[in-house]
Amino acid sequence: MNEKFFDLKKEKQDRMINASLKIFSANGYKHASTDDIVAEAGISKGLLFHYFGSKLGLYTFLYDYSTRFMKLELTTGVLSSANDYFEIRKQIEFAKMQVLRNYPYMQRFLDSCAVENVSEALMATERQRSVLSDVYAVLKNQANRNLFPEDVSYEKLDTMLDYTISGLMHARFRDASFQPEMLYEEIVSYLNMMKKIVYRK
Numbered sequence: 001m002n003e004k005f006f007d008l009k010k011e012k013q014d015r016m017i018n019a020s021l022k023i024f025s026a027n028g029y030k031h032a033s034t035d036d037i038v039a040e041a042g043i044s045k046g047l048l049f050h051y052f053g054s055k056l057g058l059y060t061f062l063y064d065y066s067t068r069f070m071k072l073e074l075t076t077g078v079l080s081s082a083n084d085y086f087e088i089r090k091q092i093e094f095a096k097m098q099v100l101r102n103y104p105y106m107q108r109f110l111d112s113c114a115v116e117n118v119s120e121a122l123m124a125t126e127r128q129r130s131v132l133s134d135v136y137a138v139l140k141n142q143a144n145r146n147l148f149p150e151d152v153s154y155e156k157l158d159t160m161l162d163y164t165i166s167g168l169m170h171a172r173f174r175d176a177s178f179q180p181e182m183l184y185e186e187i188v189s190y191l192n193m194m195k196k197i198v199y200r201k
Contacts, residue, residue, distance in 0.1 A: 001061045005051040016041045020062055021105035025112045029059055029121040060124040066106050067128050071135050073099050078139050085143035086195040093187050100180040152198050
């Protein structure tokens with residue numbers, strides 16, 4: 001990648017990043033078109049390749065940028081003193097909401113990368129692929145599992161909430177109603193409901 005990309009005005013950087021995140025998240029690496037990306041960003045293809053060299057170069061940059069950006073928000077947004085599982089999940093979702101205010105398609109892009117099957121894309125991002133899963137594991141491990149009743153599986157609950165939260169986000173994109181703040185409130189309502197059920201209060 002050409003480091004001079006970061007000399008561009010922030011608005012133009014974000015326009016190019018958001019256009020790329022949108023097209024890659026919707027189509028996957030193989031079917032994402034640089035023609036669609038430049039049309040979405042309102043730039044020339046020559047400019048795109050000037051900064052990123054190739055589609056693979058752009059994809060690799062996006063993955064690295066998204067991983068670093070999300071990691072920073074998560075590690076600064078979740079209090080180290082938090083030990084209630086549901087409160088930690090709320091803080092995680094709030095941190096993600098802050099990201100999605102600037103980059104609405106970043107989480108969808110990361111989700112699509114998790115199921116990517118094109119070898120060159122996988123090889124280009126291999127070193128970074130465990131970064132966020134490791135961050136989530138560390139944050140969630142702050143939770144005091146002794147608060148859970150013996151008949152509630154932490155692992156199953158965590159997996160169920162992962163699928164629920166992911167499903168809610170994808171549903172809001174499908175029906176064109178995605179707004180980070182509204183999604184966050186919706187997710188919190190599910191977390192509050194599950195907290196009452198699990199702690200039986």
